[in-house]
Amino acid sequence: MRMKIASFNINGIKARIGALSDWLSEAEPDVALLQEIKSVDEGFPRAHFEDMGYHVETHGQKSFNGVAILSRRPLEDVRRGLPGDAEDEQARWIEATVMGAATAIRVCGLYLPNGNPAPGPKYDYKLAWMDRLHAHAQALLNTEEPVVMGGDYNIIPQDMDAKRPEAWAEDALARPESRAAFRRIVNLGFTDAFRARQQGPGHYTFWDYQAGAWNRDDGIRIDHFLLNPQAADLMSDCAIDKEVRAREKPSDHVPIWIKLEA
DNA sequence: ATGTCGTAACGTTTACGA
DSSP states (O other), X not given: OEEEEEEEEOSOHHHHHHHHHHHHHHXXXXXXXXXXXXXXXXXXXXXXXXXXXXXXXXXXXXXXXXXXXXXXXXXXXXXESOSSOTXXXXXXXXXXXXXXXXXXXXXXXXXXXXXXXXXXXXXXXXHHHHHHHHHHHHHHHHXXXXXXXXXXXXXXXXXXXXXXXXXXXXXXXXXXXXXXXXHHHHTTTOEEHXXXXXXXXXXXXXXXXXXXXXXXXXXXXXXXXXXXXXXXXXXXXXXEOGGGGGSSSOOSBOOEEEEEEO
């Protein structure tokens, strides 16, 4: 049985309900991890997606951030919020177990802090959040069940992941400390799903609304799936739905998805 | 070219975050 798991930073559910619904109908993911719903839980159009055949779990907040999981199969043992800081009120992490036909998968959706301007308090928060992610990723790894962590990492892993790397060199998305923190998590034993399938430059998941970035293909690859070894062994495909960015009223991100033989 | 979006609010315009 093949399970398609997608991640999509929708940049606001109120503005994106149409484009998101169209993409769901075409792409037919079994699981969709959503970021930047920019809505409280009560404001999320849960019934609309239930009518489309999805179970819905949200972790929202007012105006900013917010993550959600849509799943064709029931979601169990839902966790909201990244552990490690009880004071952190930003809604950036949700995880749940979804039963494949043969295997239970622990699916995590994340919206990693942007961190700009850097240096500064927002950058400190980003790096601290990545430290907490490292610790939690290690804990997930120790369970030895298939783990999928997908979302908007706000990390450009390498220069090849930007059309104009020089423009991002001092940015929180590409600074050496950001890249090192990302590598440190990967090096626990995770696979960058897209890079396991596709090498070389020119593959992006985000194009800024400004300055004609899309028309110039001036993009960056910042939405990623990291898989532990048990999940990586199940992966049969991974791709970016680039064409979604050319549609009416698009998000500035496009979906990325994996297929697992689970 | 400080360029475009989405959200919220003492709103018909501004502030913030990205």
